[in-house]
Amino acid sequence: MTALIQDRPGARLHALDALRAGALMLGVTFHASLSFLPGPQIWVVRDVPSEAVATFGFVAHLFRMTLFFVIAGYFGRLLVERRGTAGFVRNRATRILAPLLAFWPLVTAGLVACFVWGSAAMNGGVLPTNAPPPPPITLASFPLTHLWFLYVLLIFYAAALAVRGLAGAVDRSRRAGGAIDAAMRALMASPIAPAVLAAPLAIALAAQPIWFGWGGIPTPDTGFVPNAAALAGYGTAFAFGWMMQRQAVLLDLMKRWWPIHLAAAGALTLACLVLLGATSPVVKMAGGTHQTVYALCYALAVWSWTFGLIGAALRFLTRERPAVRYLADASYWIYIVHLPVVMAMQVLVFALPLPALVKWMLVVAASSLILIASYHLLVRHSWIGAWLNGRRLPWRRPAAALEMQTA
Known part of the structure; x- marks a missing residue:
């Protein structure tokens, strides 16, 4: 996660940073679509159903978190190489563990308030009297909310450090590492790489006993033990990104096949x-067979999107752009706090006599404006920005810097 790394050398990092920001920002549009899904209510409110909005949400959700975990793995290893194991642990504790612990109570309180508000909005402005009691919270049902990605990242970081330490102790000659690097080069030189990486996810999804196919990889947002499909899909993505950082040439190989992917x-x-x-x-x-075929298609689509988007970004997004840089800096904060804001906007537009597509666009636009404004006013120039992004940006650039730019 480059929002957590202060220096970003190289065109490749600019491209990956833009993709990471895009993957996180897609979370706003995806969650905004959930109140417009066809079928029974599964969200804070059930608004006018829309096949178009549901299809957009399906496609956006298909690849966004896999793409994020590939990039997180890449920058995770980069951070270890730059700061060492001890520095890496301190950095992740500050930028990942501490935000998870600090923001979870606040976000959860906001989500509960929105669900109560939404229940009243769908019941004529009063709370229903026959609502079932909330389920008891246990270790298996603990609500991680959308902050589950921070918890799962911590698991992957710990696993990566453990494997790295074990490999260093056992393979002192680094022969195994060289063989893995050669295998990675051979894999990336071929357009079939997505199919190879999709295999663990396809097997896990096909074996999933209760699987809601529309939702794709089951979200590990409850309980402290992630489900097998999430571990297989996101774990493969993280490990792939981690291993890819060992050789800069691999990103160039990925760029070659982006139109095909x-x-x-x-x-x-x-x-x-x-x-x-x-x-x-x-x-x-x-x-049965239908689930197996769908799981295979879904896993292949996940990795084809991931390879195609990374390759396209390496082809077209390698130049630093101020607007992209700003959104990349803002995306971490926005993703952490966005869900209660999006839900509140969904409740607000619920009673409006407008088409679903218009309502969805209103929710996305209003939420984005609020979230960007909150980042600019509360985070970017404050200690929160230094905490989350590794630096606190001044409100105004020093006069000496301005003179150097205009000289």
């Missing part, structure tokens, strides 16, 4: 939608 991603996504048909998002897969 994006074309495959589009075709596979269409196949997934056809296989889903008119299935409601809250209806589980029937199992």
Whole structure:
């Protein structure tokens, strides 16, 4: 996560930074779509259903977190190489563990308030009297909310450090590392790399006993033990990004095939939608051959999108752009606090007599403006910015710096 690394040398890092920001910002648009899904209510309110909005949410959710974990793995190893193991642990404790502990109570309180508000909005302005009691909170049902990605990152960081330490103790000649690097080069030189990396996820999804196919990789947002599909999918992504950072040439190899990967991603996504048909998002897969075929198509689509977008970014987004840099800096804060804001906007537009697409765009636009304003006024120039992003930016640049720029 480059929002947590102060120096960003190289065009490759600019491209990956832009992608990381885009993956996090897609979370706003995806969660904004959930109140417009066809079928029974699964969200804070059930607004006018829209197939178009639901399809956008499906596609955005398909690749965004896998893409994020690939980039997180890449920059995780980069941080270890720059700061050493002790420095890496201190940095992750400050920038990942501490925000998880600090923001979880605040975010959870906001989500509970929005659900109460949404229940009243859907019941004529009063709270329903026959609502079922909330389930008891246990270790298996603990609500991590959308901050689960921080918790899972901590698991992956710990696993990566453990494997790194064990490998260093056992393979002092580094022969195994050299063999792995050679295998990575061979894999990345071929356009079939997404198919190889998709295999663990496809197997895990096909074996998932209760799987809601519309939602893709089951979100590990409850309980302290992530589900097998999430560990397989996101763990493979993180490990791939970590190993890819060992050799700069691998990113250049990925850039070679980006049009093929994006074309495959589009075709596979269409196949997934056809296989889903008119299935409601809250209806589980029937199992058997149909689930296996869908799992294979879905996993291949996930990795085709990931490879295609990284390759395209390395082709077109290697130059530093102020607007992209600003959003990259803001994206971490925005993702942490966005969900209660998005839910509040969904409740506010619920009663408006407008088409679903217009409401969804209103929710996205209003939430984005509030979130960006909060970042600019509360975070960017404050100690919170120094905490989350590693630096506190001044409100105004020093006069000497301005003179040097205009000289």
